[in-house]
Amino acid sequence: MKDIKEYIESGILELYVAGKLSEQENQEVHEMMYEHPEIKKEVEEIEKAILLLTASVAPGTVSFNNILNHLNSNDKRVIPLKTRYNWVTYTGWAASILLAAGLVYNYQSKVDLQGELELTERENRILEIKFEDSQEALVQTQNTLDAIRSKDVITIPLGGQGNFADSYAKVYWNKEDNSIYIDGSGLPETPTGKVWQIWSLTLNPLTPTSLGTIDSFNDDEDKLFKFENEYSSEAFGITLEPTGGSESPTMDQLHTLGVVNSNP
Amino acid sequence: MTSLDNLIIRFKNKEVDAFEKLYEMYSDSIYGVIMNIVRNEEMATELLQDSFLKAWNNAETYNSKKGRFFTWMLNIARNSAIDKTRSKAFKQSRKNLDSSLFVDIIPDNENLDNKTDAIGIKNYVKALGETCKQLIELLYFKGFTHKEAAEELGNPIGTIKTRNRNCIKQLRDMVL
Structure with a gap:
């Protein structure tokens, strides 16, 4: 202590x-x-x-009378309040609690719905983007198809050569607008550091002219590639060359070759 | 049971005569504390009445285990008065509060209806040291905690309690 x-x-x-x-x-x-x-x-x-x-x-x-005057004017109202309104107070509290519980429930539901709504909106946006991509791809394919179906276009199949007998390709040549489409779906994927190079050939004497290289072959889905061709080609050939292409074709890497039929 | 305990029980039972007795015992003191805060007699009178009515309306909340009845009243009154000094109306009417201490507003003339011998007290209080006057001002009139008072006066917290004890002791020796 x-x-x-x-x-x-x-x-x-x-x-x-x-x-x-x-x-x-x-x-x-x-x-x-x-x-x-x-x-x-x-x-x-x-x-x-x-x-x-x-x-x-x-x-x-200061006299207590001041206080007393206040008490006399207020007392009669103040005291009965306590007993008379008891049940009102309790039901009031009960109602408040119910209301509060309701509000919490409503709020929770709102939060859940909002979450769902946001998710749906996000999914919608993704689908819209996919749809646009598809639409664009479809238009491109349609254009390509129109281009190779044109009556001015001649088709030259290119066959597999030597060790590459399994390879094939097709050239669609529109002499009107000097363009060719290469369908490379029969060519294997290019190894790293190598690209396909397209050649226009005249046969007598054998003279190759490069039309360009396919740089994005492996990533391309439909394997259709467009090139300018202003030459009087008699044949087309595709060789595998180092990235950037070569001055002249590496003959042992000539995968496909096809001669242009004068009368298709 | 002391008569004060009995009065308080009856006060809590809303017996007006008990309330009146308590009012007579404490109203001068509460009035003095309020007056020292607001420094305006009309305002102080109104606040005195408000404070006692507040006490009456909240009588059931008083618990003697938590402190003296006088202390409870003191807190109610100080809070009301300090709230008032923070009001816009008050600030407009009195831009600068007097920085003088309670000692300076003890009435000089003997007031016939004042039960306390104010003149006698004033002489005694004047005899108190400056630190005592300031301590009493802060702790009893303004409601500072002893920590706040220590900061205000730049004294170490540890010495405030005993210093205040000595001041009150001097006062008791003089007035009781």
């Missing part, structure tokens, strides 16, 4: 009267007061001194 004298001398009782101790400290002082009459007496004396001191600052005394 605490030394009572020391407890009193600590100054805690003066702060207790000032009203600025923690709730726990207040309870402790209260207990000490009831256990030890000398502590209670001390608190009362401190309070008395403070009462006198603070009262001395008052400009005068």
